[in-house]
Amino acid sequence: MKVHKLGIRKSNHLKSSSHMEIFSIFPSWLLPTLLFLSMFCIFLYTLKSNKSSMVAPKLPPNPPKLPFIGNMHQLLGQPRHLAFWKLSQEYGPIMLLKIGSKPCVIISSSAMAKQVLKDQDHILCSRPINKTTKQLTYNYVDTAFTPYSNHWRKMRKVLVSEFLGPNRARLSNHVLLTEVEIMLRSVSLHPSNNAINLNELFFALVKAVTFKVALGLNYREQPLKGPSFEMILDEVLELMNPSFGDFFPWLGKIIDQISGRNHKLGKVCRNLDAYIQSHVDDHDHKIHINGQVDDDDKDFLHTLLELSSMDNASDDDRLTKTEIKSLIVNIFTGGIDTTVATMVWAMSEIIRSPRVMQKLQSEIRNCAGRKQKLDEMDVSKMTYLKMVVKETLRLHPPAALLLPHESLSHCQIGGYDVLPDTMVLINGWVIGRDPNKWGENAAEFYPERFENLEVDFRGGNYEMVPFGGGRRTCPAVKTAPATVEFTIANLLYWYDWKIPGGVKNEDLDMLEEGSLVLHRKLPLCLIPIKHNWEE
């Protein structure tokens, strides 16, 4: 017992002595303080988790995803607009996908598009950044790809007033008239009964007009040194498709490096820059030698260089050489391919429907009467032609997913939360074909639907969005359709057209290809037959 007691005592003693040792190392207030702090932390943690479960974001419906790649596997092997359309049939008009590590909201109805492009435009008007557009636009000094900022506002203002404004429009119309004449001459010289590749014909026309208006260059007559501009542009457009590096920060960058993509991107951007720089130097030289030039002789590049070098130019007008070059890149990459694709789709739909072809040709020939040349005034009277071009853009918006938008901060779309830095893609292709808005014949090419319908793409309507909307809407929304109308009017005024090889009109294939811009998979080849006015 004693022993036991002693033992107890001893052990108590030992215990208390060990406590003493601990307390002799740490001050006596430490243990209660630590205890208090841990209780406080647990309290804070519980509060935070309760709070976060109370305000957990309500994210849009999201298809099941795989680790690391997210929803990428659901997009493989098909054009993105079709993959998104299929998923939207199951998950609805707003979905949240994870493409690699990038959250991406997909919009597939006009009601949701209106919320993005109008109601929440002030938040969803930025652009995501990626290596390709960064390099192509000299580190985002441009207007099309630069994130939303005061700089974007300045660049857009210059583009709209100097490239698309009324002064330039007069010059552009004159250039278009001349180049369409050259195009018609090349059609007339084509061996009879041989098909013409209309993709090539339209590409040559739009390129020539763009070059002349932007650089004052007679593109058709000046062979280039080094790689041809076609080659450069083709490669640029191909590289603008998303790459691994855009969606997988670490591994993607390694893959882009190993696959040679980065090397190719560097080379293509250098070629493009050298090309544009040579024109900048050439213009600088001419300005230096010739001094002031008549306004009518100034191309876009000339105007910008002159404005920037004027002593009294305001900060809004003054651009660096790099900013000027970035605008030229925007015009080449944004304006040529989209306009050509629209012309080709329009002619494809017209030739597929002999009814539309006949009605349209009667309108064009009646409005203009017999004359040497069509002009703008003739075309402005052609109401059915406008409906045909509108119907083409409804069914075949060349930029099927517009350009990607990105959220500047948190907002709500359709009652769902969209978090900051989320990419937003609007499926314009699906919106234009929605049977709930366009009726049972939504997939049919039927221009007459616009006879009693006020729907338009110039803002205010979201049933078709071929030019996007809101702050980032295409600045060429008025001028580009006019170019398409004038070209189609001329081809149908002077020529009747038939498909080679005895293919029935309605059997003409309409397969699509492309990611950023949707083209016909196979070129459109048609035989021109000079119209006989005496018949």
Ligand code: HEM
């Ligand atoms: C039929 C022809 C064209 C179509 C269908 C088209 C379509 C589009 C679309 C869908 C967008 C994105 C809008 C958005 O993100 O909401 C866009 C942007 C843009 N387009 Fe066009 N485009 C055409 C012709 C042109 C032309 C001829 C130019 C030449 C100047 C041009 C220059 C631009 C620019 C600079 C932007 C970026 C605007 C910004 O972010 O502020 N486009 N276009």
